[in-house]
Amino acid sequence: MLSIQQEYDLTKEHMKALLTMIFFGAIDTSANALEFTLAELMRKPHLMVKLQDEVRGIIVPQGQEIIGETDMNNMTYLRAVIKESLRLHPLAPLLAPHLAMADCITDGYIVPARTRVVVNAWAIGRDPSSWEYVEEFIPERFTDEGSSMHVNFKGNDFQFLPFGAGRRMCPGMNLGITNVELMLANLLCHFDWQLPLGAERKDIDMTEVFGLTVRTKEKLLLIPKSRM
Numbered sequence: 001m002l003s004i005q006q007e008y009d010l011t012k013e014h015m016k017a018l019l020t021m022i023f024f025g026a027i028d029t030s031a032n033a034l035e036f037t038l039a040e041l042m043r044k045p046h047l048m049v050k051l052q053d054e055v056r057g058i059i060v061p062q063g064q065e066i067i068g069e070t071d072m073n074n075m076t077y078l079r080a081v082i083k084e085s086l087r088l089h090p091l092a093p094l095l096a097p098h099l100a101m102a103d104c105i106t107d108g109y110i111v112p113a114r115t116r117v118v119v120n121a122w123a124i125g126r127d128p129s130s131w132e133y134v135e136e137f138i139p140e141r142f143t144d145e146g147s148s149m150h151v152n153f154k155g156n157d158f159q160f161l162p163f164g165a166g167r168r169m170c171p172g173m174n175l176g177i178t179n180v181e182l183m184l185a186n187l188l189c190h191f192d193w194q195l196p197l198g199a200e201r202k203d204i205d206m207t208e209v210f211g212l213t214v215r216t217k218e219k220l221l222l223i224p225k226s227r228m
């Protein structure tokens with residue numbers, strides 16, 4: 001920690017803020033991503049079935065109980081589902097505030113040095129000039145033959161920035177995405193999911209609450225039914 005502090009000339013306050021962010025980033029964001037993804041799948045049961053078929057099809061023949069990281073390489077639909085969830089529900093919708101270090105011109109706009117720049121990743125993910133059927137949850141756009149099959153969240157595709165881009169992009173990206181993949185795959189493999197009695201799919205509330213990260217306004221309530 002000391003060497004990081006010296007290299008970047010961080011104060012103790014910076015260090016505290018950084019550690020807090022890492023702590024909350026680790027717990028909060030992955031759990032929120034999982035909740036948004038499950039909510040979208042509950043609203044579209046045919047997508048839930050398609051994803052469960054993929055997950056169960058891969059591990060059942062091998063008789064495994066727990067899905068691990070190595071299984072993820074074959075789960076192309078699962079990865080597409082998570083991407084689509086992050087497109088519609090980026091967990092840090094305005095990324096982190098950035099500061100222009102030098103004067104620059106971008107897209108015809110002059111950005112003077114020391115300008116505070118806020119990037120609206122939420123709006124970028126719903127921009128009709130980059131995406132078809134922007135409001136629809138369509139994971140297929142990220143699969144083979146989909147219109148965005150080559151688009152990734154690693155910071156090179158500026159129409160999709162759930163982890164930001166450049167040298168300040170999220171350093172916890174791999175950990176965060178692996179958490180979501182493993183949790184989602186294991187939960188969908190071993191359980192079927194139902195809404196509580198009287199609740200209907202169309203009533204699942206996708207309203208978002210903004211904070212350090214975004215979460216659903218109403219907690220998603222689901223009933224797991226074990227397949228064992």
Ligand code: HEM
Binds near residue numbers: 022
């Ligand atoms: C699905 C999970 C996650 C998402 C969607 C996410 C997203 C983001 C975003 C959008 C930023 C701002 C990037 C920018 O402004 O360009 C960020 C920054 C950051 N994230 Fe994450 N994050 C996730 C998980 C994590 C985890 C697990 C950790 C730590 C273990 C983490 C640590 C950080 C830190 C330290 C920064 C600040 C980087 C800097 O300013 O240089 N994140 N994250």
